[in-house]
Each structure stands twice: as C-alpha cells, then as structure tokens.
Amino acid sequence: xxxxxxxxxxxxxxxxxxxxxxxxxxxxxxxxxxxxxxxxxxxxxxxxxxxxxxxxxxxxxxxxxxxxxxxxxxxxxxxxxxxxxxxxxxxxxxxxxxxxxxxxxxxxxxxxxxxxxxxxxxxxxxxxxxxxxxxxxxxxxxxxxxxxxxxxxxxxxxxxxxxxxxxxxxxxxxxxxxxxxxxxxxxxxxxxxxxxxxxxxxxxxxxxxxxxxxxxxxxxxxxxxxxxxxxxxxxxxxxxxxxxxxxxxxxxxxxxxxxxxxxxxxxxxxxxxxxxxxxxxxxxxxxxxxxxxxxxxxxxx
Numbered sequence: 001x002x003x004x005x006x007x008x009x010x011x012x013x014x015x016x017x018x019x020x021x022x023x024x025x026x027x028x029x030x031x032x033x034x035x036x037x038x039x040x041x042x043x044x045x046x047x048x049x050x051x052x053x054x055x056x057x058x059x060x061x062x063x064x065x066x067x068x069x070x071x072x073x074x075x076x077x078x079x080x081x082x083x084x085x086x087x088x089x090x091x092x093x094x095x096x097x098x099x100x101x102x103x104x105x106x107x108x109x110x111x112x113x114x115x116x117x118x119x120x121x122x123x124x125x126x127x128x129x130x131x132x133x134x135x136x137x138x139x140x141x142x143x144x145x146x147x148x149x150x151x152x153x154x155x156x157x158x159x160x161x162x163x164x165x166x167x168x169x170x171x172x173x174x175x176x177x178x179x180x181x182x183x184x185x186x187x188x189x190x191x192x193x194x195x196x197x198x199x200x201x202x203x204x205x206x207x208x209x210x211x212x213x214x215x216x217x218x219x220x221x222x223x224x225x226x227x228x229x230x231x232x233x234x235x236x237x238x239x240x241x242x243x244x245x246x247x248x249x250x251x252x253x254x255x256x257x258x259x260x261x262x263x264x265x266x267x268x269x270x271x272x273x274x275x276x277x278x279x280x281x282x283x284x285x286x287x288x289x290x291x292x293x294x295x296x297x298x299x300x301x
Contacts, residue, residue: 004097007183008063012046014176015142020050022143023093023123024059027052037081044078058082060092067102076108076120093123097149132158141166141174145181148188156197159185167205178205242274249278254287257294264298273297 012019017029028051035044046061060082062075075092082090096103103126110118127149135147144162147153162181166174182202189195243265250261268274276297284290 004065007180009045011145011180016048018140018142020059024050024091033058037085056088058088058090060090062094064094064096065098067100072104072108075122095125097127099128136161145177145184148185154188242271246274246278249281254290257287257290
C-alpha cells in the first residue's frame, strides 16, 4: 500500500484505545505486541494486547488498500499461528481503505470432500460503507482522520469538521492527528481544485503541523516528487533541443524530408540516436541518401 500503509499504522499508534474501543466492545488497550511470529516469517499490520473484562486477548488488524483473493486465508493462517504461539484468543479484523469489489467476507471456511474442517470468523470493515456522521458522533478523536475515507468523506466540509474536532479553542491541538488527516486527504482528493484547496487550508495550520513527524514525512515525499518531476522535465527539454537541432539541418538541406523526420523522432529518447541522425543528415549528399540512412538507423534501435 505504500504511503497508505504507513499513515494508517501510525494513526493506530497515536490513538490505540480509540481503535480498541471501536472494534472490541469493552476492550481496554494494554500495550503493543510484536506482530512477527517466531515460527514463521509472517507479519501482521497491527497486533495489540487488550483486556476484555478479566480476559487477556490480542487484537489483530490488517489494513488493505486493494483486494487480495488470498486475504482471508492469510488472516486465518496468522490467527491460528498467533493463537497457538501466544496462548490467548486473537480477534482479527480487515479494514479496507478504498472501495474495491474484491473484498473478502467472513467466515473463512476450509472444507475437504464436503466436510467442514475449519470455520474462521473475522471482522470486515469497508470504510466507504460507514456513514461519515458516525465518526463525528463518538468521542474517539483518534478515528476522525478516517472520516475522509468514509461514505461521504471526500469533500471539503468533512475535512473542516475534522479540523474543528482536533483543534478546539483552549485545548492543545492534536497535531499528529491533524497531520495524518492531511496525509489521508491528500491521498484521497484527486481533483486539482480540491487538492489546491487542501494545500491552502493546511498551510494555515503549518505552525502547528511543521514539527510533527507525519507532516515532515509528507513534505519530504512532496519534495522528492518535485525533484523527480524536475529531472523528468529536464530530460524532456534536452531531447527537445536535439530534435530542434536535427530538424533545423533537415530543413536547410532536405526540406521535403521534414515531415517524415518529425513523424519518426517523436518517440526517440536516446541522445546518442540523435547524434547519429544529425551526423548522417550532415554528410548526406541528397534527400534519398538521407532518407535511407535515417531508416537504417531507426531499424537498428
């Protein structure tokens, strides 16, 4: 999931009790547990030690950006191994972040020759199906950034309400949650105008956000993308100059070959190719010679 993965995991880290209360009725967060099992090279996204009444348990959460037909099997495999190794009940949940028709359903059933062997029940949350208002109806502030992924979450009013909920007058602003809201909204809003509004809106909160690790990471990613775009544009500019140089020579010596040359060099990306074409255009004595030499060079690519 890339950038999605890191943000939602950190969101749980900022407010683990809110996630436990959301998923496990009466559950109390105790501590983080290692998601890596000793007997297998298998990891979970999130594994938390929780208390349910007087009973110890583990809350296992997997975040999914895209569908995976083997997800239920992998969830069952992890649940069984964790239960056997750690000797406590393990409650497993899949939280789907973006709408996808390939989501799995509970229970997972393993059968052999029409005989039931295993039946594994797990929780499935499809954020796009959850009413947006439900995130504002509870006092679980740590869940508010997820509202942008809910049923009607992809709009500016929802972002404003999240900001209002995390930045109350007279109360220390929840900086990390605000920065994670910005990160999730930036991944969700795809319209140019909405993206521009989002940048302007959160630039007003920059003094609050600039020292948070999540905001720094987001800015770093933006800078890296900007550098990549700059390098790509520079490459395009250089190739454009090579194209102009070749066409100038052809225009001067063989004007009837300009249209032909333009057609073939559109997809040429190597500077070395342009160097060969320019040399051949310079030494060719007539249009037919240039034309044939041009085709020979292109055929050798």
